[in-house]
Amino acid sequence: MSLIVLIPLAAVVWRSQERGLGYFWEAVTTPDAWAALTLTVGASLVVAVINLVMGTIIAWVLVRDRFWGKGVIDTLIDLPFALPTIVAGLVLLALYGPSSPLGIDLAYARSGVVLALLFVTLPFVVRTVQPVLLELDPDMEQAGASLGASPLQVFRRIILPNLIPAMLSGTALAFARAMAEIGSVVLISGNLPFKTQVASVYIFGQIETDNPIGAAATSTVLLVVALVTLVALDLLQRWGSRHA
Amino acid sequence: MAIEVRDVNKSFGVTPVLRDVSIDVTSGSLTALLGPSGGGKSTLLRVIAGLEQPDTGTVVISGVDATRLSPQRRNVGFVFQHYAAFKHMTVFKNVAFGLEIRKRPKEEIRRRVMELLELVHLDQMAERYPSQLSGGQRQRMALARALAVEPQVLLLDEPFGALDAQVRKELRTWLRRLHDEVHVTTVFVTHDQEEAIEVADTIVVLADGQVKQVGSPAEVYDNPADQFVMRFLGPVTRLGDSLVRPHDIEISPAADPAGTTATVVRVVRLGFEVRVELLIDGQETWAQLARSTADRLDLQPGQAVTVRPSPAARPLALSAS
């Protein structure tokens, strides 16, 4: 465990600090590194918010609605987890690339990056909200309605508070995944520096051009974000279990 | 002696669970470890089985010092409260497990398992899985599994604890009869004094990690070592400065200088027994009468009566402990 995980990760942090904090700061604020980082954070935030809304709606439809083909959709939700990310990128490029049959070309555009990230992070919110929604006691909603609450009030004041910990956990997972993603983005984004190059691709480039310290510096930023997300998740889960 | 436990101490963290516990279990006996939950009885049983290590002290099984032996080398049969059935094996396979581990020939295993399943009345269920059995059946399977390896001692941890009242009573009688048939030294843990009195021939009362008393059911019931044992083994009430069993209180309507004057507060008929609530100098007490006696006395609330312990009673002075 430590041979494969801890020591190598520690080496990344250590290498990034090798020439002091000043150099570290310079390395992550070079125009192209900074552009890649801000794009990654920005796109991940957008993706997280869309997932928060759409993921909850999909989970809701899967649990509360009944229609033909629901079982198939329920299975398909996990496809982005099972599909290799590079294939996911290729698949999206086929529909939303230069030869799109829909006439929508998102290749080499930031919207293409967001699309790829949406694809790979789809299951997170759905799969964290779904079980909570299933466990939710319908008596509670009926009690709320019997006390005179409108359907909207029941949703806002009774259902939503119960779902929020799961929704936020799923969103945090999606955010972390989006920050870390490379495979699905590589093909559709074209990796244009200052425009569509995400942090992981930038690090990749730095490794290929033999700049390990620059790569380590940007990696350290991603590592810190990952750690913060994990800690936030841990806190979220405790908060959620206290309220359950 | 089948089991000798000497000066065993055991703590979980800073909480002492067993304090200087020493007991002897004679070969072929059926012994109950009785006490309130948290009193250390299950821990003692697990120490005997080797599932827990004592901090200090020794455990000798059939003359061999077993203190440092792992459970697999002690040759004890252990029956868990929640059966610990091997869910992925049939009833037959469950019972055969210990014999297969010992690499006995197939034919012998088959014969022995079927014998045991007959003994526990599960011979029709051999090919079923534990999930297809009722609680009582699972417990009997667990018992057959423990007996299959011909253990030197059989240890049962609250064996009927998870069963409903009716099945519990049936299995109790059945365990007693089984023991008379098989004669294996048996120790079982229970918090139910009725169960201990009915089934065991020796009772060890354990509370706060200490042995409070050892004796036959009659001894511990009639001659409790202290207030705690007396209260734990049956109903008690106060008469003056002593504790008495309520069925050892005699009531007479006539005044009697040898007795104490009391006032009847309430008469409750509970089927075959009648509970008479009394007040003596402002102190509440109660007596348990047979229905015929109560009918003869025809007590009314407010009536003044005389009470005294019956000649058979062994009151325990409250100041003594």
Place this chain on the structure above:
Amino acid sequence: MPKNLIRYALRALAVGYLLFLLVLPVVLIGWRTFANGLGPIFEALSTPQAISAFQVTLVVAFWAVVANTVFGVGAAILLVRHAFPGKRVLNALIDLPMAVSPVVVGLALILVYGKFAAVGGWLETLGVQVIFSVPGMVMAAVFISLPLVVRAVVPVLEELGDEQEQAARTLGAGWWQTFRRITIPGIRWALGYGIVLCLARALGEYGAVAVVSGRLVEQTQTLTLFVEERFQNFDETAAFAAATSLALLSVITLLLTKILRPKD
């Protein structure tokens, strides 16, 4: 009925979103792959380069699964059955690979096991090359799929409890016999589930493997790298063919996990 209206609107929104994000793209790639019949696909996948990619992928995935099965079961037992200092930290660290970018994983391995790093240099003198070769790729695949087996096994092990194991011990079973005859059968479905997930992840890994492999054609090129390289070289037929075979693998994985997933 506004309530029904809302219901239909939500349903349409959810289904539409999934249709355009998930279903149509996947269907389209299948359709494009098979548009010219099976001949070109077969041809594209039987070049030495493609065959080598298949082989490398299988070797890497196989060893990653073996390593993670052993580690995963061991770590799960450690976490559930034993109390030790640092347990909470280990528990948290196991999830770390889920949140770390695969590229960072690759970089981390290069920094320790690369030719110019201390450990890597020492291994090099022993004749073991880790980076730009199979051992490094296995390490990368192990790293990124580390939590899958552990997280699949832990809840089942918790639910199983240790009474069955204790019962086996009192019946005379040794440590290994108890493990093999009681523990393993108890967790077999969860273990299978974890292994399938791990296999899928190892087969489909791109970022970490891309970094540590050096992407040497016919030497360290896995299927995912093959897809990318062929696509960048405008060989769409081969890229689509390989992508479709990977997609088929993942669909099989998906169905397998549906069957294996512990039902409650």
